[in-house]
Structures are given as C-alpha cells and as structure tokens.
Amino acid sequence: MEKKQRVLIIDADHSLGAALSKELTEAGHSVTTHARNAEPGIDISGTDISSELSKWDAAYGPFERIVFGLQDGAEVAETPEDISRIQHELSRTLGEIKAGVQILSRREDGQVWVLLQEDSMQYYLPVAAQPMRSRALVGAIKSLAKEVFCFGVKLNALHVQPLAEQLDAALWKDARAHLKAFAIKFKPQKSIDVAKFLRALIELKGIPLAGMVLPVGIGYPENNV
C-alpha cells in the first residue's frame, strides 16, 4: 500500500482544489486546505503565504506535497495599472513557490505542483484566460525545477483545460452546438476527474517528472505548452 502523504493545497477554494482535497482525504491522506480569505471548510487562511508557510508546516505538517491551485479571473492588460498588478502577482507567486520548495527541500521525495489554466477555449467560452501567468510560471517552473531537483524536490505543473464547474452548463452546451463538426473533439472535464489524476501522481514515490508541464484536457487544449 502506498505511503500516506501530508498534502497542503494552496488556494483550495477553487473547484479543483476542493475536489482534490476530497479525493485525497477519501484515499486516507492528510490534507490541509488553504484559502486567501477565511472560509467554512478551509483549514488555514492568509495572503502572506511565503512568510506563513513555515508556520503552517510546523502546525499541520511536515508536508510532503504542496499544490498551488488554480486562480480565478481572466487576465487583463489594458492599462499600466493592470501590468503592475500582474507583475506584482507574478512576483508574489514566485515567492510562494520558493517558500514551498524550501520547506520540502529539507525532506526527501517532495513534490510541488503548480496548476495553470489552459485557455484555448477562450474564443468559445468565457474562460479565465491567464496567458501571462501561465507562460511566466512555465518559465519559472522549468528553471527552478533544475535547481531544486538535487534537493529531492520535484517541481512540476499541470496545464489544465477549463473545468466543467468553472462555467454554466448552458455555456458548455452552446459552445458544443457552435462546434458541431468538432463536437467529439472536446468535452468538459470534471474537477473530480482531474483531481483523481493528480492524486495518482501525488501518491507516486520517486515520480519520474521534474520541470514538466503536463497538459490536461479532453480534445481542445491547442495552446498547451
């Protein structure tokens, strides 16, 4: 039987984070969920993650797996203020990933997963397109993974096509209706199915993945990395 893991899910208030928490918990793993703002059913909250992570690790860990969840909202880069905001969020995320990697580098066989939004379907659905965040973090992850592999940390990303729960069913139906000729080429994936996939990866010991960006989706991720 696989070793039970202690997993921290950052931004677990997203549908995928919630599904992953449920899936891991049901499989017997120890899961700590985080959200930026306090919410029912969430274990810890806070926005200064890079500073707080050590404290959370001491209180709820020691963690062996850390998952940085999907973010809501499409990126907008219309004004200098938008650019500053994106820049600030990128910087903050780098700090958070760095803090997560630092914690796991003190122990063997750590895994850090960063979930990124795939956005090929934005022409048909109002998905949370985040090309700057996604592409920037691909560069970051592929670079940092090379640096931390020798410390026993495997840093990877999932590039996730929009999830069924992210949009109203009617929107999915309309999109499929407009793409009749291609209807078999895409299908809304459920958060729980992606969560099962990620659980399987999280459970693997000595996973043969580092600095990888795995595309996840059914049929339509043309823009995957």
Add this chain to the structure above:
Amino acid sequence: MTSKYATNRLHATEDTVNTSAVPVPRKTVLVTGGTRGIGRAIVTKLVNDGWNVGFTYRSEASVADLFLETLRKGAADPQQRIQAFAVDLASDESVRGLPAQVEAHFGRLDALVNNAGLTDDGAFLTMDASRWQRVLNANFGGTARLTLAALPALLRQSDPSVVVVASLAGISGKEGQVSYATSKGALVGFTQWLGRRYGEQGLRVNAIAPGFIRTEMVNVLEPEMYDHILAATALKRMGEVEEVAAAVAFLLSPGYLQGSTLRIDGGFKR
C-alpha cells in the same frame, strides 16, 4: 471577398516598395535597447531595410551617438531618418512619453520592437525578492507598459506590428535564471494576450525566443562553459545576432503570423 486585413497588407506592401506615383511616407520602427548585442543588430538590419528607425538606450550616450553617426553615414538614402532616445524602461514616466516623442520626431510610428532587457542570475532559493522584482519590472513591466503607451500611435497606421524579444529560457527554462525565465515567459504570454486583443484591429504581435547567441556577454565565457549547449544544438554552433535580426525583420513584414513565438535556437534539444 477581400477582407480588411488583406487590404491592409496590400497597402503595406505598396508602402514598402514605394511604387505609388505619390510619395508614400517611409515607415517608422522603434527598437528598445538598440545600442548593444541583438538590439544593435536589429537596428542595423532595419536601417539597411529602409525603415526610419528610432532606438533607445539607457545610459551610454557616447555609444549611442557613435552608433547613430555610423548608421547615418551608412544609410543609402539621405531621406532616411534615424534617431536615438535615452530611456529607462523601468521608469513609468519615461516610458509613457516615449511613443509621443517618437511620433513627434518621425511623424508616425508603425512598429515596435521590444528588445531591451536585463538579467540577474543566481541561485533562486537564496535570492532576495528585490532582485527578481527588478528583473520582472524591467523585462515584463517595462515592455508591456511601453507597448500599451505605443498602441494609440501604432493603431493609427495601416499595418502596425509589434515584435517582442523573449528568450528560449522563458520556454525551456534555465537553471540559475528563474527570474529572467519568468519575465521572458510572461512576455510570451503578453504576446498572446495582445495578439488576441488587438488582432481584429489589424495589429500583428509576435515574439522571438533566441537561444544561445554570440554577444559581448558570451564572448567573455570559456568554451567549456557552453560546449554542452552547442552539443545539444542541431546546428552545432552559436547563433549570430544578425540571424536574430533577420527573424525580427521577417516578423515585421506583412504576414499571417499572430501571437506566435519563433524559436531562433539552432534546433536546441530538437
């Protein structure tokens, strides 16, 4: 049916070859970071291709002046105009005013080549946040803010174009270059975002991702420091700055590329 984009292309072609009986204004391009390395080669190439060229530099006025003088002497057409602009891309105020300065000098701005950038390499796990923030601000923030500031001038032209000089590091990653790779990856994403947002208005936006290119920085390295890179490159050699410049010139010419990032890497790891 002829689309408005096809019409734009025809106008742009006429502008370029100047076949009209009525003199057509020469197109103007602004290149950031134009005095050294890849930027210098881009400026040289575009001057040779007949563009009016504005280029920026941050602090080395004497280098910029000398380069400007060389370019002006070498220009085949005395009507061709070339000008240098001192700009710190990390400064919002400086960036905001630049497109207007260029438009005032040349009368128009048709294209923007975002080349300027910096790096601050080192082990990321021990790196202070201020270091990666500086790289993000210069490479991503400065480039994106300048592009937004230039949009009104660009969109007044019939076939405007933006080329972003990203890096292979932003696509493949590079150990010791987390902040640089992040900033260049963000530029790849910005290229996609901008291309989607303004494509319908005729703005073409693309990026290049140079791999291992022979520049002043590389010239000081010992071969054993980069032999492994050349060994993993199908062409078994470094790229030359002129080869990067040729790709930029290609992306500035009318075409169907949009939101793409062209790897100029000699077949690195492929």
